[in-house]
Amino acid sequence: MENLPERIRIKDIARLAEVSVGTVDRVLHGRLGVSESSKKKVEEILKKLNYHPNVYASALASNKKFLIIYILPEHNEGSYWCDIEKGMKQASEGLTDFHLSVSPLYFDPYTPDTFDACIQEVLAQNPDGVVISPTLPEKTFSLIGELNQAGIPFVFVDSNIAELNPLAFFGQNSVQSGYFAGSMLMLLTNQESQMVIFRHIHSGKVKLMNQQQYREKGFREYMSKHQPKCQIFELDIDVKLSPQEVDALLDRFFAEHPHIQCGLTFNSQVGILGEYLERRAIKDFHLVGYDLLDRNVKCLKNGSVRFLIAQQPIRQGYNSIDELSRHLIFKKEVKQLNFMPIDLLTADNVDYYPDIIEK
């Protein structure tokens, strides 16, 4: 190929592709009004030249403002959702130079109708993109119907509803994560004949699309394959019980099942159980749970929780906003399925857990 100036200009590309400068510009910006054959010629030249338009300069020069809305369940300080949101805020701060603003909406997961106000607010604000945790499947379907009609791209975080075809999903493969939890729990014990799943439930009738369920599914797959004789008990713990009531429930359970020496939870509430074991000075019970909440990590270090499985919620939140923004601002192509790692943390490696974004 002939010699080219160090900095390739659009008119060089036009000359080589034998099209007009306007055509090159339209191809570069993905605009309509270009014949297939011209488009192909331009793209071939771009590829040969290894041409990357200076996306930063274009975006900075543009005056276009971008608004992303994210919709999350209401949550308390120290919860799993706080970390998701922390990552989202970090990503948005990193892109303020490009006229990006990011704005939150919250719903009460136990009062699904509170999601309707979120839908109304999204439609009123008409954002450039939306990030949602689709924990309420039916409500999510309604929202996505509206977004599709308005041509607004959306990203799922934490859990996925694949048939809604999001621009991208960031979260764990929950079934595989439960399978992995089973394999690790069984390492702690010698062919146990009994174990228990502690479930945290909400007494109402709300059907939450729940990672807990998928993780339990994967866990049971592991057990039926590798430990088919192990008897699996379940203990439902209502989120509305007082700490005293939880203790009484656990006392009763352990009195009735004196031989059970291992168990797990598929949600982030393992700290409640670890603290119970510490209060009762039960040393020979092997407990596994999820997520690096402060109280969980404390139990891990104390030895009352043996393993925590984690999934980098800060990075999940960060990537959901960052990738959607780069898609909107820089026309970046986005990968649809982005599974988070299935991280195993013990007292000995938890201090080096990488879920921190510092950019």
Added chain:
Amino acid sequence: MENLPERIRIKDIARLAEVSVGTVDRVLHGRLGVSESSKKKVEEILKKLNYHPNVYASALASNKKFLIIYILPEHNEGSYWCDIEKGMKQASEGLTDFHLSVSPLYFDPYTPDTFDACIQEVLAQNPDGVVISPTLPEKTFSLIGELNQAGIPFVFVDSNIAELNPLAFFGQNSVQSGYFAGSMLMLLTNQESQMVIFRHIHSGKVKLMNQQQYREKGFREYMSKHQPKCQIFELDIDVKLSPQEVDALLDRFFAEHPHIQCGLTFNSQVGILGEYLERRAIKDFHLVGYDLLDRNVKCLKNGSVRFLIAQQPIRQGYNSIDELSRHLIFKKEVKQLNFMPIDLLTADNVDYYPDIIEK
């Protein structure tokens, strides 16, 4: 504070801090010639306004070119160092818009004098920054002396020499990693009375600063604390042995130690041992090793290696170049000690390992 226009200008800051526009400009760009009191006033106003200069625009507008040189051991396709270098290249590609170029130099770790040519080349090219893996401590000391004299900042990757005070270090805490390896190996077995450390050594006299040694140190700390009665054997495997010689060595070792049922390596060569176990159809040996080389992952999936411990080499390489570049181009403050995670991989979670940079 009074109302300000949406976009804060330097002259607004100057007015509020009661200094000249030139003074604000000097503070923003970290230039000399500003009194301490003026500097303090300007910084207070910047903080109150939450002012972030548009670093991208400034960097794009500047014509300054940046050169970073990285120095790595020579390596073959598929090795640990390939992943480090892959991450470095990805980081450099992400910043070409900012006139950054990144250029490699290699040395032969078993012929230390080859490092001298690297030092000469660095001094000749006079780069803006250097990234080095300090596997040859003495040679590294010479290089750093020269860099300090020339005022060139440097970053260590993979292993650290803290007393040389690098701008930043990216790598694992090797001692803790070995301690963790011990805790996980012991989960696989029931109070073993014997185990073996497989060492890959170089028969020459070259003293390499070696992660292997630090990991073994941490492992022995774990064992003396938690399994003091376990007898630890060592088997040195010279890197120059042929595959047949390695097999013969291992055959002899296992014949002499028929009761040993677990072992580990502290380097990335565990695949050699896993493949041996597969060839000999030895099923009851528990093997743990390091790094996700393709052959190691294959052994993990086949079951001949039970655990691999990893440390995200692609991210290590990526971050080393990315952080140094952002320091040079955007004057970003850089954290000095950046420990990589201590990741545990099994056949059940390895497919979700996150060491991929896609930006």
